Amino acid sequence: MPGILVFGELNQDALASVTGELIAVARSLAAETGDDVAVALQSSSIGDAAQEAISLGADAVYRVESPMLGEPQIDAHLAAFEQVCVHVQPHVVLVGRTPMGRDVGPRLAFRLGAAVAQDCLEVAIDPDTGRVSATRPVYGGNAMARVSFAGDGAQVVVVRPKTFEPLEADASRKGEVTDFPVDIDESAIKVRLVETVTEQSEGVRLEDAGIVVAGGRGLGGPDPFETLQELCQVLGGALGASRAACDAGWIDHSHQVGLTGKTITPDLYITVGISGASQHMAGCSASKNIVAINRDADANIFKSAAYGVVGDWNKALPSFIETVRELRDS
Amino acid sequence: MPLNIVVCAKQVVDPETPASAFRIDEDSKRVVPAAGIPPVVNGFDENAVEAALQLKESVGANVTVISVGSGFVMDVMKKPLSMGADELALVDDPRVTDLDAFATAVALAEAIKKVGDFDLVLCGRQASDWDNAMVPLGVAEILGLPCVTLAQKIEAREDGGITVHRALTDGYEVVNANLPALVTVSNELGEPRYPTLRGIMAAGRKSPTVWSASDLGLDESTLAPKLNLDDLFIPVSDRRCEMIEGEDDADAGRNLALKLREARLI
Ligand SMILES: Cc1cc2nc3c(=O)[nH]c(=O)nc-3n(C[C@H](O)[C@H](O)[C@H](O)COP(=O)(O)OP(=O)(O)OC[C@H]3O[C@@H](n4cnc5c(N)ncnc54)[C@H](O)[C@@H]3O)c2cc1C
Ligand SMILES: Nc1ncnc2c1ncn2[C@@H]1O[C@H](COP(=O)(O)O)[C@@H](O)[C@H]1O
Numbered sequence: 001m002p003g004i005l006v007f008g009e010l011n012q013d014a015l016a017s018v019t020g021e022l023i024a025v026a027r028s029l030a031a032e033t034g035d036d037v038a039v040a041l042q043s044s045s046i047g048d049a050a051q052e053a054i055s056l057g058a059d060a061v062y063r064v065e066s067p068m069l070g071e072p073q074i075d076a077h078l079a080a081f082e083q084v085c086v087h088v089q090p091h092v093v094l095v096g097r098t099p100m101g102r103d104v105g106p107r108l109a110f111r112l113g114a115a116v117a118q119d120c121l122e123v124a125i126d127p128d129t130g131r132v133s134a135t136r137p138v139y140g141g142n143a144m145a146r147v148s149f150a151g152d153g154a155q156v157v158v159v160r161p162k163t164f165e166p167l168e169a170d171a172s173r174k175g176e177v178t179d180f181p182v183d184i185d186e187s188a189i190k191v192r193l194v195e196t197v198t199e200q201s202e203g204v205r206l207e208d209a210g211i212v213v214a215g216g217r218g219l220g221g222p223d224p225f226e227t228l229q230e231l232c233q234v235l236g237g238a239l240g241a242s243r244a245a246c247d248a249g250w251i252d253h254s255h256q257v258g259l260t261g262k263t264i265t266p267d268l269y270i271t272v273g274i275s276g277a278s279q280h281m282a283g284c285s286a287s288k289n290i291v292a293i294n295r296d297a298d299a300n301i302f303k304s305a306a307y308g309v310v311g312d313w314n315k316a317l318p319s320f321i322e323t324v325r326e327l328r329d330s
Numbered sequence: 331m332p333l334n335i336v337v338c339a340k341q342v343v344d345p346e347t348p349a350s351a352f353r354i355d356e357d358s359k360r361v362v363p364a365a366g367i368p369p370v371v372n373g374f375d376e377n378a379v380e381a382a383l384q385l386k387e388s389v390g391a392n393v394t395v396i397s398v399g400s401g402f403v404m405d406v407m408k409k410p411l412s413m414g415a416d417e418l419a420l421v422d423d424p425r426v427t428d429l430d431a432f433a434t435a436v437a438l439a440e441a442i443k444k445v446g447d448f449d450l451v452l453c454g455r456q457a458s459d460w461d462n463a464m465v466p467l468g469v470a471e472i473l474g475l476p477c478v479t480l481a482q483k484i485e486a487r488e489d490g491g492i493t494v495h496r497a498l499t500d501g502y503e504v505v506n507a508n509l510p511a512l513v514t515v516s517n518e519l520g521e522p523r524y525p526t527l528r529g530i531m532a533a534g535r536k537s538p539t540v541w542s543a544s545d546l547g548l549d550e551s552t553l554a555p556k557l558n559l560d561d562l563f564i565p566v567s568d569r570r571c572e573m574i575e576g577e578d579d580a581d582a583g584r585n586l587a588l589k590l591r592e593a594r595l596i
Contacts, residue, residue: 144564144565303571307573327587
């Protein structure tokens with residue numbers, strides 16, 4: 001049986017990018033332990049995703065098809081994945097810290113009596129013990145903790161998405177695809193999904209944007225966000241915000257960047273009136289270039305910024321936008 | 331019938347401690363609280379208290395706050411009482427470690443059972459020290475409760491169930507569950523209320539129930555950590571910020587745009 005099992009996720013019929021990333025992590029662990037890597041794919045219809053998983057590095061795929069797995073119904077997916085785990089008995093389980101995985105991973109661990117490490121950025125095998133060692137941000141990103149699994153039980157590792165690169169797809173790779181029928185008892189579904197309400201923000205998605213412009217408490221109210229929105233339009237960027245600005249009701253929470261908001265990875269991240277608290281930086285530190293306009297020269301944001309203006313945005317922002325416009329038009 | 335609500339609240343190092351004052355003791359692998367900055371009730375747990383108090387107002391509830399830890403600062407831990415919660419129970423025992431969530435979840439589950447009849451367990455979405463977001467999931471699994479995470483709104487329905495709006499990154503999800511259930515609360519629920527003077531006076535007169543791990547029947551194997559903390563360190567950033575200047579702020583703004591063009595970023 002494969003010793004490393006990945007909780008696979010699908011986007012419609014295709015493999016979700018996080019699953020490719022997890023397979024790459026699994027392969028790097030397998031290079032040390034010699035284990036086979038399996039992926040469980042759970043949905044009402046799985047399509048070609050099994051082959052995709054194999055081409056990205058899986059040795060085996062369990063196709064878990066059930067009409068109850070069509071929706072992001074956490075209880076159903078957890079029950080199904082628990083059955084796969086009980087059958088496979090892996091010693092490492094990899095789960096992405098996604099809306100589904102962040103609940104499924106820890107709940108599975110508690111069911112199996114296994115240890116779990118949350119939100120890991122680095123995952124390796126300790127050569128002395130053969131156990132998993134992982135590095136994860138704690139205290140809102142102020143600190144990093146390196147943890148290792150004690151004892152000898154199963155190890156559940158919840159990995160932060162967009163941290164690892166998937167392997168190059170190789171269509172000629174071979175692997176074993178097994179249909180894994182599950183029997184999900186109705187009584188396992190304790191939370192019923194009634195409806196999903198999507199708040200569409202117009203324009204580029206924050207997570208995909210190459211340029212993000214964000215405002216914080218220093219903007220002082222909702223109106224300046226309209227000015228930032230104009231700048232977004234000129235630059236073809238997306239609008240972000242700090243939690244303080246969202247909590248104040250100046251802008252919707254769907255714009256929040258940070259530990260408990262969105263993780264962004266733009267080439268250019270322009271912040272205005274954001275202090276750069278570690279919990280904010282947790283969502284944007286992978287930005288290639290951070291720019292800060294802040295009147296406090298000691299603000300933490302300048303520690304991560306490539307370019308900064310120490311000054312009042314009321315004065316600096318209009319001339320900045322005007323110049324950006326001129327440069328664009330010329 | 332009023333609801334019996336348990337809120338799980340943790341005492342944590344103030345997460346708003348400025349990064350410059352954030353220190354780690356490398357030998358003990360612990361965060362050293364900055365001088366003069368007292369601990370706080372975990373922010374999301376105050377959101378959970380707020381959710382409980384809103385239910386108390388709408389359908390009637392008895393609200394018990396439970397905390398597991400050690401080195402409790404009573405003025406801090408009484409804040410939920412001064413906001414309007416009814417009772418406080420502390421599991422005060424340094425043997426319950428919190429890195430891996432396991433022992434804490436078992437301790438909370440046992441304490442919740444000891445409190446007695448409950449309809450709803452409310453937790454914060456995550457504690458701002460280890461940022462685990464795991465303890466509530468463990469409590470729900472141990473107690474066999476329906477588990478709903480990231481609530482931004484909780485309604486008690488006439489039929490005895492609850493309807494919860496779960497905050498998603500782009501919108502929200504509406505789910506139903508029967509009681510008893512466990513729900514974790516996110517900041518989207520809204521700012522927690524401030525303690526009133528009357529609340530503070532009433533809280534001053536209340537004394538918490540205090541248990542040790544042994545009172546809850548926790549044995550050594552339950553308390554044994556499942557994760558080792560091998561290292562705890564402050565990440566270093568090697569980024570250097572180029573400060574853009576000008577005759578005045580407006581000029582600096584102009585120069586910033588020119589600089590970004592020069593660097594081919596816009
Ligand atoms: C568990 C937890 C999770 C969290 N998750 C997140 C998260 O996901 N995202 C997030 O953003 N935060 C998060 N936070 C909150 C975070 O700790 C900070 O409180 C928040 O990021 C501060 O937002 P801010 O920078 O807008 O406000 P402040 O920290 O108040 O900063 C405002 C800045 O504006 C500047 N300013 C004021 N006026 C002007 C002016 N006229 N011109 C120029 N500059 C000006 C000030 O100098 C200051 O630096 C979380 C906190 C906790 C505890
Ligand atoms: N020691 C504790 N005492 C009481 N509640 C806790 C404790 N640890 C965690 N919790 C609850 O579980 C939530 C998530 O915590 P965590 O899993 O540690 O991130 C917190 O917001 C609290 O509601």
